[in-house]
Amino acid sequence: MGAVTRITLLFALACVASAQAPPPPGKLIDVGGYRVHLNCTGAGRPTVTIVGAGYSFDWRLVQNEVAKFTRVCTYDPAGTAWSDQGPGPDCTSRVTEIHKLLANANIEGPYIVVGLSVGALTARLYAARYPESVAGMVIVDHAFLDPGTKATAPVVDSPDSPPAIVEMTPIVIIAEDDPGFRNLPENVRNLHRWAASLNPNLPSVETARKCIADVEAATGRLPQPLGDTPLTVVSTANESPNYPRLQQQLLSLSRNSRQFIADRSFHAIEMSQPEIVVAAIRAIAAF
Numbered sequence: 001m002g003a004v005t006r007i008t009l010l011f012a013l014a015c016v017a018s019a020q021a022p023p024p025p026g027k028l029i030d031v032g033g034y035r036v037h038l039n040c041t042g043a044g045r046p047t048v049t050i051v052g053a054g055y056s057f058d059w060r061l062v063q064n065e066v067a068k069f070t071r072v073c074t075y076d077p078a079g080t081a082w083s084d085q086g087p088g089p090d091c092t093s094r095v096t097e098i099h100k101l102l103a104n105a106n107i108e109g110p111y112i113v114v115g116l117s118v119g120a121l122t123a124r125l126y127a128a129r130y131p132e133s134v135a136g137m138v139i140v141d142h143a144f145l146d147p148g149t150k151a152t153a154p155v156v157d158s159p160d161s162p163p164a165i166v167e168m169t170p171i172v173i174i175a176e177d178d179p180g181f182r183n184l185p186e187n188v189r190n191l192h193r194w195a196a197s198l199n200p201n202l203p204s205v206e207t208a209r210k211c212i213a214d215v216e217a218a219t220g221r222l223p224q225p226l227g228d229t230p231l232t233v234v235s236t237a238n239e240s241p242n243y244p245r246l247q248q249q250l251l252s253l254s255r256n257s258r259q260f261i262a263d264r265s266f267h268a269i270e271m272s273q274p275e276i277v278v279a280a281i282r283a284i285a286a287f
Helices: 003-019 056-066 091-104 118-129 179-183 186-196 205-219 243-251 274-285
Strands: 027-030 035-041 047-052 072-076 111-116 134-140 231-236 257-262
Touching: 027 091, 035 056, 035 091, 047 056, 047 091, 047 118, 056 072, 056 186, 056 274, 072 091, 091 118, 091 205, 111 118, 111 274, 118 134, 118 205, 134 274, 179 186, 231 243, 231 274, 243 257, 257 274
Parallel strands: 047 072, 047 111, 111 134, 134 231, 231 257
Antiparallel strands: 027 035, 035 072
């Protein structure tokens, strides 16, 4: 074999190796014909279950702190990161997936469910379907479809991009554009770029609309569908006129609710101000 051929072969092998998936920090759990990645750290009860959005490692700053006082699990929905392709990304599929995941991984409830953006809708639908499994809920910058604007929907390129119409012109937002992205450790930022390069199955504005309809159908006209279940709502300083009204509506979901303000965050609060999310979780874990 000539020198040029050997160099070419070594280069090709290096390219293949660099394209291989990094090892998952957690476990791949079968949820009925496909596997999803679950990463649990810490110890104690109730278990905090982060049901979305974002990749599991996007929550590293939150997970590291929550693991100091209870067990916390993050996961990658079907079709993202290490998880196999599967149903979704609609909320009904996600709720079924999460329920099977926790059962098959032998994670006992009830859980504190945490959801960001569309993930907050997943958390609400999960609570409606399995109320006995929910010890508390943390809503982080809930998905917001502003009826007061005339803009077309923004392009959603990231699992934690806001499916929100908050500008008069279309916007494109990915997690790497969020100021908080730089707070993640370099290895986590690299994991995010790797996962984003896989053409993941991500939610869209239409997903959010369908999720909202599913939540409304599941909760009916109940004025406070969570009853006395502890609820914390983490809000940003979003200046859209309808945003404060949405936050009040979210707080009214439970008779036992409290608001936290992440005033230096755009949307990815788990990256920009993880301490606010940790405080919102701790407030419920203390009950």
